[in-house]
Amino acid sequence: MKQIKLVSQINLPEVYSWLQHPEAGGIDLFIGSVRNHAHGKTVVQLKFEGYEPMAIRQMEEIAAEAMERWPIKKLLMVHVLGNKKVGDPVVVIGTATAHRNDAFEASRYLIDELKNRVPIWKKEYFTDNTVWVNAHP
Amino acid sequence: MKQIKLVSQINLPEVYSWLQHPEAGGIDLFIGSVRNHAHGKTVVQLKFEGYEPMAIRQMEEIAAEAMERWPIKKLLMVHVLGNKKVGDPVVVIGTATAHRNDAFEASRYLIDELKNRVPIWKKEYFTDNTVWVNAHP
């Protein structure tokens, strides 16, 4: 079973309760947030923009790849869109598997591929200006 | 910073909020629970017993090893003791790091070593009898 969505806010207790499965001995949750500085400057706010239908399709594809490689009971990928404060959770990846190593490996694959392929863009607001992350070499 | 403890019940929102750190871009949480069957039989209840002071010492040692190997901003290891129902979280490992791969690797090390070395014993109550897990070959 999988749950893939774009939301304005991440609800962790809901995430954990959805991931529970009677045959899963381990749940791995990866929660990404944004650090308070980048390039030596202070980030004051953030905005995530997505190409929503394609982002969902890419997340579905990545999830399908993971479910082919690892015996996953439950898989969750949730990303936020919109304005966020530093420290807010912006992405959560969750996998429930019978054996814990599968959960670690699958979650790592899911977050790595999400960062590589899912069309979502982060804009960082520094005290002096704004920057679209990754845009420049 | 690290938090290591034995508790009667795991509180996940508290765990997550303790793990937040302004310089951490990623938090990996591993949550272990007990499956509803083992050896083809149905587990109805569980009990965890610990050699408490030594369990804490072992967890502290494992945590110190991990903090030497990976740049960890926050590290948490919490294990329950006492009676539990199938599906209840029984152990939670959490790491907050600047870079996500460190969090995945450190969490995996922590749970693997906890399962190897920390003096805690699980008793499974089946419908027909009880078994101390791992006791027999």
Place this chain on the structure above:
Amino acid sequence: MEILLFGISKEIIGEQILQVPQEARITSVKSLKQWILASYPEMGNLSSFAIAVDQEYATDERLLAENQEIALLPPVSGG
């Protein structure tokens, strides 16, 4: 031909949607990329950009036709 824009490409091009004139005679992803770089040289400062056709990443060889949903994707930075 209309191209959906996201992130920094909206700022560089100054539009939400890029209208590519028929005279540009775009037939493939490759020719679209070349036209974009010629028309908006600042796009060349990006580390890279991709084209999506019907919500999937498209290779340079992909031919473009009517009724496709085409998007210009600057380097992603989710997560």
Place this chain on the structure above:
Amino acid sequence: MEILLFGISKEIIGEQILQVPQEARITSVKSLKQWILASYPEMGNLSSFAIAVDQEYATDERLLAENQEIALLPPVSGG
């Protein structure tokens, strides 16, 4: 000499704490393990067991003395 018991070893030995008589002349972890196996043969059915001295795992060569906290640890199964 008193040995703290945990898990299945409490059930096999039938006590919370195992009293080892002075006559057993236990001087090392190795001799303690041998005495336990001789006195409670069912302990030999365990896949293994460890001895902790002062809350640390002890090797077979470790010498035992007065005032140490000694514990018998069946195979752990936390997590």
